[in-house]
Amino acid sequence: ETGVTQSPTHLIKTRGQQVTLRCSSQSGHNTVSWYQQALGQGPQFIFQYYREEENGRGNFPPRFSGLQFPNYSSELNVNALELDDSALYLCASSSESNTEAFFGQGTRLTVV
Amino acid sequence: AQSVAQPEDQVNVAEGNPLTVKCTYSVSGNPYLFWYVQYPNRGLQFLLKYITGDNLVKGSYGFEAEFNKSQTSFHLKKPSALVSDSALYFCAVRPMNTGFQKLVFGTGTRLLVSP
Numbered sequence: 671e672t673g674v675t676q677s678p679t680h681l682i683k684t685r686g687q688q689v690t691l692r693c694s695s696q697s698g699h700n701t702v703s704w705y706q707q708a709l710g711q712g713p714q715f716i717f718q719y720y721r722e723e724e725n726g727r728g729n730f731p732p733r734f735s736g737l738q739f740p741n742y743s744s745e746l747n748v749n750a751l752e753l754d755d756s757a758l759y760l761c762a763s764s765s766e767s768n769t770e771a772f773f774g775q776g777t778r779l780t781v782v
Numbered sequence: 783a784q785s786v787a788q789p790e791d792q793v794n795v796a797e798g799n800p801l802t803v804k805c806t807y808s809v810s811g812n813p814y815l816f817w818y819v820q821y822p823n824r825g826l827q828f829l830l831k832y833i834t835g836d837n838l839v840k841g842s843y844g845f846e847a848e849f850n851k852s853q854t855s856f857h858l859k860k861p862s863a864l865v866s867d868s869a870l871y872f873c874a875v876r877p878m879n880t881g882f883q884k885l886v887f888g889t890g891t892r893l894l895v896s897p
Binding site: 674676701703705710711712713714715718726728760762764769770771772773774775776778 | 786814816818823824825826827828831833872883884885886887888889890
């Protein structure tokens with residue numbers, strides 16, 4: 671198991687609501703990335719935070735936003751939820767000294 | 783633009799037989815290449831990576847992968863499959879020498895190892 675933990679593990683929300691997902695990065699890692707994995711698909715990059723600043727973003731609308739805190743933990747916020755936002759959301763942490771990213775177990779979001 | 787292709791949705795192999803899961807990639811410049819495995823209702827688990835050097839890289843659980851620059855491929859291999867290897871396997875790529883760690887994943891290949 672990696673040292674990356676995500677909460678909650680499962681979540682059900684209604685269309686139009688807002689949701690916050692949380693990620694605690696592995697000790698010593700200062701970079702956090704978020705991915706969306708729809709059913710039957712590979713993970714898609716949402717954005718990356720490095721030392722509390724967003725430094726890269728994938729093809730996701732602005733209603734997907736995030737934060738990184740001084741302890742390098744992170745939040746993913748999604749506003750105005752749509753049915754297509756239903757997916758597994760994965761957090762990954764890494765540092766300058768390692769090239770691979772380590773993933774948490776994910777949060778399964780269902781929008782109804 | 784970067785992309786990864788995993789041409790097989792599913793690979794079936796009998797326990798004890800060798801397995802290969804295929805991956806080809808497209809990236810500007812030299813790539814970092816990765817394989818991850820996903821078990822049901824779990825996150826991604828890192829298996830191995832290619833950074834530079836020897837084209838054959840060894841990883842966790844007896845898996846290895848061969849980097850072929852001319853064919854832009856990075857196929858995952860194991861000499862003798864186990865039933866417990868049954869899972870979803872993802873190949874991923876990102877450009878070398880960037881501080882930006884965005885991974886581009888393939889669509890995944892389901893490996894089924896029969897007893």
